[in-house]
Every structure is written in C-alpha cells, then in structure tokens.
Amino acid sequence: MTQADRPSMRPGFRLQWEEVQKAYVLLYPEGMVKLNTSAAEILRRCDGERSVDEIVADLESAFNRKGLQGDIEQFLQLARAQGWLSAAVS
Amino acid sequence: MKAAVTTSPSVGPPLWLLLELTYRCPLQCVFCYNPIDFAKVEDELTTGEWLRVLREARALGSVQLGLSGGEPLVRDDVEQIAAEAHRLGYYTNLITSGVGLSRERLSELKRVGLDHIQLSFQDSTREMNDFLSHTRTFELKKRCAEWIKSHGYPMVVNCVIHRLNIDHLDTIIDMAVQMGADYLELANTQYYSWAHLNREHLLPSREQLQRAERTMLEWRERMKGKMRILFVVPDYYEQRPKRCVNGWGTTLATIAPDGTALPCHTARMLPGLSFPNVRTKGMREIWFQSEAFNKFRGFGWMKEPCASCEEREKDLGGCRCQAYLLAHDPAVADPVCSKSPHHQVVLAALDRAQQPQVPEAPLIFRRRENSSRLA
Ligand code: SF4
Numbered sequence: 001m002t003q004a005d006r007p008s009m010r011p012g013f014r015l016q017w018e019e020v021q022k023a024y025v026l027l028y029p030e031g032m033v034k035l036n037t038s039a040a041e042i043l044r045r046c047d048g049e050r051s052v053d054e055i056v057a058d059l060e061s062a063f064n065r066k067g068l069q070g071d072i073e074q075f076l077q078l079a080r081a082q083g084w085l086s087a088a089v090s
Numbered sequence: 091m092k093a094a095v096t097t098s099p100s101v102g103p104p105l106w107l108l109l110e111l112t113y114r115c116p117l118q119c120v121f122c123y124n125p126i127d128f129a130k131v132e133d134e135l136t137t138g139e140w141l142r143v144l145r146e147a148r149a150l151g152s153v154q155l156g157l158s159g160g161e162p163l164v165r166d167d168v169e170q171i172a173a174e175a176h177r178l179g180y181y182t183n184l185i186t187s188g189v190g191l192s193r194e195r196l197s198e199l200k201r202v203g204l205d206h207i208q209l210s211f212q213d214s215t216r217e218m219n220d221f222l223s224h225t226r227t228f229e230l231k232k233r234c235a236e237w238i239k240s241h242g243y244p245m246v247v248n249c250v251i252h253r254l255n256i257d258h259l260d261t262i263i264d265m266a267v268q269m270g271a272d273y274l275e276l277a278n279t280q281y282y283s284w285a286h287l288n289r290e291h292l293l294p295s296r297e298q299l300q301r302a303e304r305t306m307l308e309w310r311e312r313m314k315g316k317m318r319i320l321f322v323v324p325d326y327y328e329q330r331p332k333r334c335v336n337g338w339g340t341t342l343a344t345i346a347p348d349g350t351a352l353p354c355h356t357a358r359m360l361p362g363l364s365f366p367n368v369r370t371k372g373m374r375e376i377w378f379q380s381e382a383f384n385k386f387r388g389f390g391w392m393k394e395p396c397a398s399c400e401e402r403e404k405d406l407g408g409c410r411c412q413a414y415l416l417a418h419d420p421a422v423a424d425p426v427c428s429k430s431p432h433h434q435v436v437l438a439a440l441d442r443a444q445q446p447q448v449p450e451a452p453l454i455f456r457r458r459e460n461s462s463r464l465a
Pocket residue numbers: 115116117118119121122123124159160161187212456
C-alpha cells in the first residue's frame with residue numbers, strides 16, 4: 001500500500017453503528033466484527049475517494065492530534081490482510 | 091440447585107437471527123437438517139408475522155439475518171421480507187439451492203437491499219450424478235452463479251460433503267472454480283435429523299477424509315488469492331466437541347416456519363422442552379425469559395465430566411442435540427468428547443465407517459411421505 005492509494009471497503013462489507021452494542025460493527029457475508037472507535041473512524045473514511053494521506057490528515061484534524069500516520073497505516077494493513085478492503089487502486 | 095428463569099444481565103443480544111421461512115423444498119437431500127417430522131408443520135407464519143419478528147428482534151439487537159428453509163424462495167414474499175430487513179438495518183443473507191431463483195427475482199432482491207447470497211450445492215444421489223456429469227443441475231447452478239455475480243454479489247458456494255461425494259472433491263472444487271466462486275465452503279455433514287438417520291451411508295472413512303484433505307490443500311494452494319476454501323471435518327473424527335451455535339441462548343435465535351423459536355435449528359427434537367412461539371410471545375420475552383432459551387445457558391445445567399472440566403468454557407460441553415441423539419440425555423457431555431462416558435458410541439460408528447460394505451438399510455430421502463411415516 002502506498003500513501004496515494006484510495007482504500008475502499010470490499011463489496012459486501014458494511015460498517016454500521018449498533019445502538020444495542022453501543023459500538024460500530026463491520027458486517028459481511030455470514031459474519032461480523034465489533035470495532036473500537038479508532039478502527040471505525042478509519043474504516044468510515046475508506047470510501048475509495050480519499051487517499052491514505054487525506055485520511056490521515058482528516059483524522060488528525062478531527063481528533064486534534066498529530067502523528068497518527070503510523071497507527072493508521074498499520075491498521076489499514078491489518079484490514080487489508082483481513083480482506084475488509086478492496087485491492088489497491090492507485 | 092435450580093437455575094432461576096429470569097432476565098440475566100449477562101445475557102447478550104441475539105445477534106444472529108435465522109428465519110426458516112418454510113420447510114417446503116423441491117429437493118430431497120439425504121442429509122437435510124430440517125426436522126424428520128417436518129411434514130407435521132403446515133401453518134407457516136404470514137408475511138405480516140415475519141415482519142413483526144424482524145422488528146422485535148432488531149429492537150433486541152439482532153443484526154445478522156439468515157433467510158433459509160427448506161427452500162426460502164418457495165415463498166413469494168422473500169423480497170418483501172428482505173426489504174423490511176434492509177430498512178431495519180439488518181445484514182441479510184439468503185441461503186438458497188438456487189431452485190426458484192430467476193433473473194427477475196434476483197434483480198428485485200438486489201434492489202430492495204439483500205446483502206448476500208449463499209448458493210448451496212444440494213444433492214440427492216440422482217442429482218449428484220447429474221451434478222457430477224455436468225448436466226441439468228450444474229447448468230442451473232452455473233446460471234444462478236452468473237446472475238449472482240452480474241448483480242455484484244460475491245459468489246459464496248456451499249457444498250455438503252459426505253461419504254458418497256467426498257471422493258469427487260476434485261471435481262466439485264473444479265466446478266466451483268468454473269462458476270467463479272470467491273469462497274467455497276466444504277462442510278462435512280453434521281449428523282442430526284436426516285443425516286443422523288442416514289449416518290451409516292454418509293460418514294466417510296478416515297482414508298477418504300485424508301485424501302479429501304490433501305486434494306483440498308492442493309486447490310487451496312493453487313487458488314491462493316482467488317478463491318478461499320473452508321473445509322470442515324465431521325466432528326466424529328475430533329477429540330473435542332464444537333461449541334454449539336456459539337453457546338445455547340448466547341448468540342442465535344432461530345424461528346421455525348410455524349413460529350416456534352429455537353436456540354438452534356435442530357433443538358426442536360429435544361424432549362421435555364416446550365419451545366415458545368412468536369405467535370403468542372414477543373421476542374424479548376422469548377429470548378430472556380423463556381424456559382427453553384434459559385435451559386442450557388451458562389454452566390449450571392452441566393453434569394460430570396463437564397461440570398468440573400477445565401475446558402468447559404471453550405466448548406460449553408458441545409452440542410445438546412448430539413448428546414440427546416447419541417446418549418439419550420440432552421444434559422450430558424457431547425459424546426464426541428473423548429472424556430464422555432458415551433464416547434464409545436462415536437468410536438463404534440467410526441469403526442463401521444472404516445468398513446467397505448454398503449449398509450443394509452436403504453438411504454432415506456427427505457420426502458414428505460418419509461417424514462409422515464417416520465414422525
Ligand atoms: S438440505 Fe436439501 S432438502 Fe433440506 S432444505 Fe436444504 S435443499 Fe431442501
């Protein structure tokens with residue numbers, strides 16, 4: 001994955017807030033995972049429009065913090081390994 | 091001590107809701123998981139009643155929804171049910187044999203927000219031959235697969251594996267590849283209901299299983315990154331049982347065609363339990379308060395060796411239906427467990443499975459007449 005990639009969620013995957021669980025869950029064919037807030041905030045921005053750099057900038061400003069790049073890239077790598085994200089298109 | 095039948099704060103929501111919309115099915119699979127006496131069930135819930143179940147369960151926190159059967163597409167209101175499910179925020183999975191699917195129905199299902207389709211290869215022996223010789227059944231599946239793909243769904247194929255088809259695994263996987271499957275689930279039969287009745291015909295030998303596993307691993311290597319393959323061995327060959335439906339009354343609620351609410355889709359066979367019905371009770375009361383859903387929650391119901399076993403958190407004593415079927419008591423350890431005093435029953439079945447001869451009793455097809463006769 002390069003910084004210019006525009007990650008997007010795999011078709012058939014859906015992120016949604018679940019009031020009863022008070023959490024975001026990622027739903028996919030015959031399965032689901034509960035996500036913590038930071039994971040959900042990153043995934044929400046994987047819309048195929050934003051580049052990784054833009055996602056980082058966006059989150060840094062939303063949470064008023066610097067230096068998130070490493071964590072975000074690490075999570076995106078994991079998400080890709082889990083098959084949550086589509087193949088990279090640059 | 092008698093476990094109190096009250097709302098326990100530690101009971102989570104029924105995250106998974108499985109609606110068995112009908113027991114009607116054009117196929118006659120010898121391993122069918124529907125109850126043997128399915129023919130008795132005639133008064134299916136109406137569309138309105140299914141929609142009410144959807145709303146009530148969603149309010150409880152259900153979010154993964156399975157629409158199955160029988161063959162769910164036998165009903166003409168699957169589209170309506172899927173639409174309401176989508177509106178409520180469910181992730182909806184349709185589990186179908188493909189019989190009854192048409193391009194029009196699929197477009198409508200897609201339009202109303204159906205999330206996913208699992209296409210199963212079902213087989214009776216005749217169909218299996220048909221299927222293996224690339225004739226009608228395969229053509230039908232292939233057409234379904236093309237429609238499913240052209241609607242942008244991932245292609246998820248499920249094939250039940252057993253003694254009579256396991257030696258053809260190579261062909262089966264090859265067909266899944268030709269159909270463009272993204273995901274192939276090869277699950278060995280679980281021996282409940284019709285599969286239990288036909289077990290002597292269906293339980294593969296150890297050698298068959300090992301060969302199949304090798305074939306599967308070769309394909310897995312070859313298809314890396316293109317198709318994922320899941321392979322489930324029969325639990326009879328394991329030393330420890332599986333956690334049944336992630337734990338009785340913890341995650342899954344199944345609603346049978348007539349509205350009977352069940353902690354798992356085979357639980358109906360268990361004696362001495364009266365299962366609540368959505369026609370007379372709300373989902374909240376059913377999930378939290380009914381005796382049936384509380385019966386095997388937690389550990390209080392366990393007998394030895396489970397009660398004091400250090401592994402009990404892991405498998406929760408295994409499957410209650412298997413305990414009943416093999417040891418005639420739903421509260422004992424699943425006999426698949428090597429610590430079970432009834433484990434001998436499983437070993438004896440395995441012994442017979444290593445013999446080459448065909449069992450004397452004929453295969454019993456899941457037909458209405460057979461269901462009425464055996465009920
Ligand atoms: S297992 Fe076969 S017979 Fe049973 S419901 Fe499914 S398709 Fe029909």
